[in-house]
Amino acid sequence: MATHxxxxxxxxxxxxxxxxxxxxxxxxxxxxxxxxxxxxxxPVLVFxxxxxxxxxxxxxxxxxxxxxxxxxxxxxxxxxxxxxxxxIISNIVENGRRVGHLGGGDLSWHTDMCYVxxxxxxxxxxxxxxxxAAGDTWFLDMTAVHDSxxxxxxxxxxxxxxxxDDSRTAAGDxxxxxxxxxxxxxSSGAVHPLVRVRPETGRKALYLGxxxxxxxxxxxxxxSDALLDELWGYCDDPALSWPHRWRPGDLVVWDNRVMMHRRxxxxxxxxxxxxxxxxx
Numbered sequence: 360m361a362t363h364x365x366x367x368x369x370x371x372x373x374x375x376x377x378x379x380x381x382x383x384x385x386x387x388x389x390x391x392x393x394x395x396x397x398x399x400x401x402p403v404l405v406f407x408x409x410x411x412x413x414x415x416x417x418x419x420x421x422x423x424x425x426x427x428x429x430x431x432x433x434x435x436x437x438x439x440x441x442x443x444x445x446x447i448i449s450n451i452v453e454n455g456r457r458v459g460h461l462g463g464g465d466l467s468w469h470t471d472m473c474y475v476x477x478x479x480x481x482x483x484x485x486x487x488x489x490x491x492a493a494g495d496t497w498f499l500d501m502t503a504v505h506d507s508x509x510x511x512x513x514x515x516x517x518x519x520x521x522x523x524d525d526s527r528t529a530a531g532d533x534x535x536x537x538x539x540x541x542x543x544x545x546s547s548g549a550v551h552p553l554v555r556v557r558p559e560t561g562r563k564a565l566y567l568g569x570x571x572x573x574x575x576x577x578x579x580x581x582x583s584d585a586l587l588d589e590l591w592g593y594c595d596d597p598a599l600s601w602p603h604r605w606r607p608g609d610l611v612v613w614d615n616r617v618m619m620h621r622r623x624x625x626x627x628x629x630x631x632x633x634x635x636x637x638x639x
Contacts, residue, residue: 375500376601377401381408382610384415391422398423399559402614403498405603409485409610413445416485416636420444423481424638430472435535436460446635450625459632461530463625468499468594471615471637473568474525476549479637483612489605490629496611499600499619504593505554505565516553523548524572531571543574550576557617564617567591
């Protein structure tokens, strides 16, 4: 399990985490400038033992940009009383109905909202209920992945883009009201460069989004699939990813432009409930 460095320690090459003091409703306004400054140096920030309302989370998201309303997911859940920007991610089922989205299975590596023209630049999760030693979230440094590519491969992808499927969720479920994709070369979804630059640092990061139904416009499908599979292979380096084990009250925010994330499965009978806020 990765140990997150305290802000102010000597910055290691990895992991790209920093831990900041706990947040409360009262402390959030005064902490905002320090949080933004820390986030520009550390693409993943961790806060333990927070006590925040859903409205606080919207204010927290506004530190990084404009909070984003929840996009269409696989099902309709009851969000009565919640701000429209707060998404519930949970495996809990009550009275035969899901209380949140994305279930309890593994979630593979992905970037949030890569399928829209303007993806979220910051994503944050706040833990309300967590299982014991399960449901970890892993983070993958896509700047480090880009740097690990052979020079010839970096040159090849420098001017290429990727189309990101908008029909399915990060869990692979079909979004409410959508139909399955039959041809990825003609399907809908936003197109983004394979290489993005974090403007605050000038460093390049590989931007893959999600593998399912992805396509590189301008290439024959077989060539696109082969190149994407090759690039995704570099994401398997365990030296470039780190887990976060959740406890109630944890808040984690990451730079969605340069970090991918995934989730370990949640055992049957365990309960996990998270609140998500995103900003762009």
